[in-house]
Amino acid sequence: MRRDKHFCRAERRHSVMDMKILLIGAAGRLGTAVGKALTDRGHQVLGVTRSSGELRYDIADPAQVTALYDAAGDVDAVASAAGDVPYKPVVDMAPENYESAFRGKVLSQIELVRQGVSRIAERGSFTVITGVLGRDPIPTSSAASMANGAVEAFVRAAAIEIAPQRINAVSPTVFTESLAKYGDFFPGIQPVDVAQVAQAYVRSIEGGQTGRIYSLG
Amino acid sequence: MRRDKHFCRAERRHSVMDMKILLIGAAGRLGTAVGKALTDRGHQVLGVTRSSGELRYDIADPAQVTALYDAAGDVDAVASAAGDVPYKPVVDMAPENYESAFRGKVLSQIELVRQGVSRIAERGSFTVITGVLGRDPIPTSSAASMANGAVEAFVRAAAIEIAPQRINAVSPTVFTESLAKYGDFFPGIQPVDVAQVAQAYVRSIEGGQTGRIYSLG
Numbered sequence: 001m002r003r004d005k006h007f008c009r010a011e012r013r014h015s016v017m018d019m020k021i022l023l024i025g026a027a028g029r030l031g032t033a034v035g036k037a038l039t040d041r042g043h044q045v046l047g048v049t050r051s052s053g054e055l056r057y058d059i060a061d062p063a064q065v066t067a068l069y070d071a072a073g074d075v076d077a078v079a080s081a082a083g084d085v086p087y088k089p090v091v092d093m094a095p096e097n098y099e100s101a102f103r104g105k106v107l108s109q110i111e112l113v114r115q116g117v118s119r120i121a122e123r124g125s126f127t128v129i130t131g132v133l134g135r136d137p138i139p140t141s142s143a144a145s146m147a148n149g150a151v152e153a154f155v156r157a158a159a160i161e162i163a164p165q166r167i168n169a170v171s172p173t174v175f176t177e178s179l180a181k182y183g184d185f186f187p188g189i190q191p192v193d194v195a196q197v198a199q200a201y202v203r204s205i206e207g208g209q210t211g212r213i214y215s216l217g
Numbered sequence: 218m219r220r221d222k223h224f225c226r227a228e229r230r231h232s233v234m235d236m237k238i239l240l241i242g243a244a245g246r247l248g249t250a251v252g253k254a255l256t257d258r259g260h261q262v263l264g265v266t267r268s269s270g271e272l273r274y275d276i277a278d279p280a281q282v283t284a285l286y287d288a289a290g291d292v293d294a295v296a297s298a299a300g301d302v303p304y305k306p307v308v309d310m311a312p313e314n315y316e317s318a319f320r321g322k323v324l325s326q327i328e329l330v331r332q333g334v335s336r337i338a339e340r341g342s343f344t345v346i347t348g349v350l351g352r353d354p355i356p357t358s359s360a361a362s363m364a365n366g367a368v369e370a371f372v373r374a375a376a377i378e379i380a381p382q383r384i385n386a387v388s389p390t391v392f393t394e395s396l397a398k399y400g401d402f403f404p405g406i407q408p409v410d411v412a413q414v415a416q417a418y419v420r421s422i423e424g425g426q427t428g429r430i431y432s433l434g
Contacts, residue, residue, distance in 0.1 A: 157307075
């Protein structure tokens with residue numbers, strides 16, 4: 001029996017175990033772990049970075065998000081492990097620092113979703129990154145906290161509009177692998193192995209939940 | 218015994234019952250109720266609006282926040298009841314709509330705090346406005362939800378830096394007085410009287426808590 005190309009594509013899109021996944025921030029510590037976890041699960045990962053590899057895009061620029069989707073073609077899921085925010089005491093911040101956090105972690109990931117709704121599979125998913133500082137701040141984290149709170153509230157809001165597409169956030173505490181560098185900023189706070197954080201992406205992408213914030217650590 | 222002017226001013230600042238309070242968004246439904254509640258408590262309220270009265274400033278512009286503080290002089294507390302965000306389905310939003318929500322409700326209130334820390338009394342307070350959509354979204358609320366989540370996370374973060382100054386957020390559901398206009402957007406959701414919301418400002422300003430989100434409704 002002949003299966004036409006369209007049918008085969010539709011079938012692929014709905015398979016849990018063989019998805020084409022766009023991974024933003026693929027070269028970072030988290031992105032590398034997420035890429036490995038997804039590849040180990042049999043998925044095809046298209047890694048996106050700002051400065052190396054084939055897909056070089058800065059998602060802080062909405063126009064580059066458009067270009068990225070144009071280049072990537074059909075995908076089943078989008079996973080973001082990218083977000084830049086400045087750290088300073090509130091009184092040392094400038095308005096531009098908060099704007100930078102908004103563009104670098106909030107608008108960037110919102111644009112992945114907003115533009116992605118018409119691009120990804122009918123039952124595709126978005127998984128974005130936030131972090132513990134949204135709920136448990138540390139000194140100098142006001143821009144990071146603001147950004148994480150913004151993204152998590154957006155996830156809850158977008159989830160009820162984009163179904164049957166799904167959206168979740170992964171919100172880890174400090175990575176065990178980063179304790180040497182950042183541990184002093186998280187006194188007494190339980191770290192989490194980056195491989196465990198990567199599994200939250202697997203859970204989000206292969207599972208059925210939406211509008212969830214997966215807190216780790 | 219002579220009390221010099223400085224001492225009297227310092228004393229006034231620390232009194233719970235006779236504060237000079239800067240109220241942004243004073244002409245709105247909520248602002249009007251907050252102004253009345255604070256005046257009823259014996260406080261001096263300096264009302265700020267965008268388009269009427271003596272203090273006309275748009276806090277979405279950081280430079281106007283500076284000008285506002287210059288004009289207001291010494292104040293004990295800052296209360297914000299102002300925030301503009303667009304409502305549309307995610308797929309009908311443009312990046313500019315999210316930027317507008319960020320400037321109109323997030324950066325505006327952050328700037329009140331950031332610039333206000335060096336301006337208000339040593340034990341003064343900031344009370345900002347968020348809303349139920351940060352935790353319980355409705356369709357078309359993604360920008361509003363994002364903004365509320367951002368402000369609430371900022372409040373938690375700023376609180377641990379600015380002590381002994383304080384900061385809290387007031388997060389109401391739909392006002393009983395606005396049900397005729399907006400009730401259809403909040404099916405089955407408990408409304409709250411605007412006078413009760415105003416009491417949350419009193420609680421924030423006269424109380425001792427910080428980093429709190431006062432949810433109403």
